[in-house]
Amino acid sequence: MKREIYGAEHEAFRATVRAFLSKEVEPHYEQWEKDGVVSREAWLAAGRQGLLGLTVPEEYGGGGSTDHRFGAVLTEEFARSGAAGFGVELHNDIIGPYLTALATEEQKRRWLPGFCTGETVTAIAMTEPGAGSDLQALRTTAEDRGDHWLLNGSKTFISNGILADLVIVVARTKPEGGAKGMSLLVVERGMAGFERGRNLDKIGLKAQDTAELFFHDVRVPKENLLGELHGAFVHLMQNLPQERLCIAVGAIAAAEHLLETTLGYVKEREAFGRPLARLQHVRFELAEMATECAVTRTFVDRCIDAHNGGELDAVHAAMAKWWATELQKRVADRCLQLHGGYGYMTEYRVARAFTDGRVTTIFGGATEIMKEIIGRSLLA
Incomplete structure (x- = not known):
């Protein structure tokens, strides 16, 4: 089904992000993984491209947007590219709101310009x-x-x-x-x-x-x-729903891309004289993953829309976070299995996705904590 939450301006921004990833990230990412850190120049390049501080007011050098869907597009494209180790979403969507909402005028003038240029990593x-x-x-x-x-x-x-x-x-x-x-x-x-x-x-x-x-x-x-x-505890509780939604957005985008990659693989890879895609078990696996991704995508998109309207609560953010990340984990495991021995080789995207995605059910609040939040709300 066609997604309905994005307009032409969001898709234009998506094209900008993809061009940035193609030029500034993907050619260098393997080296960054060896180094254990993204280069400073990449952060500065992201700043020059206007990808940092999307919701920071223009007077401090930011994008001045109140539309959280642009941040969702950025998160989706970084997830699909396999560049989840470049912490732009952490910088923008998790740390940024603390600075824009809580900082004094003096603090904003001191910290936000560098936040937007990439000179100040947070x-x-x-x-x-x-x-x-x-x-x-x-x-x-x-x-x-x-x-x-x-x-x-x-x-x-x-x-x-x-x-x-x-x-x-x-x-x-x-x-x-x-x-x-x-x-x-x-x-x-x-x-x-x-x-x-x-x-x-x-x-x-x-x-x-x-x-x-x-x-x-x-x-x-x-x-x-x-x-x-x-007041830290209150501030943290106010910002955690956006953090958890951001994680959910990346998780479903990563799962969808893994499924797309695997579809291409099973059409080409042969076993017993015919493509894997002609085996009923393989088709059933793909059908189940496609259905789960479609259902999850619908819910996460609804949460993005709710957040953009200031209506997303902690409970629904917790639902999106635990469900989407657990799905990402299952899809990565099943897609790796369909790749066979090649799926265990780090040169294949599915192998890296399997290890990269494992932490998503832990950080930002473990799955067990998310379920506790939801359960308590039901029994309150």
């Missing part, structure tokens, strides 16, 4: 060695020292962690406050005591720099408090 640091989905268990602390906060602690699994010039850190600013005792502090490259650990060795998303971060008596200026003091 990250958000929530997860700790002992605190993942349970944010209330985090132990990173920030003591009020008058004109600054004294930040101590560590974070792990931080995407863009090696390159990041600006990191939004979730820290406990009131020890006895529980969920109401956390704040968002912005740590900038070069601050004394801010150190980066390993670029973590992952099974997938090799081009994505995922790091450990350490804070040893980091003096964070009071003017780097982002949002309300002790």
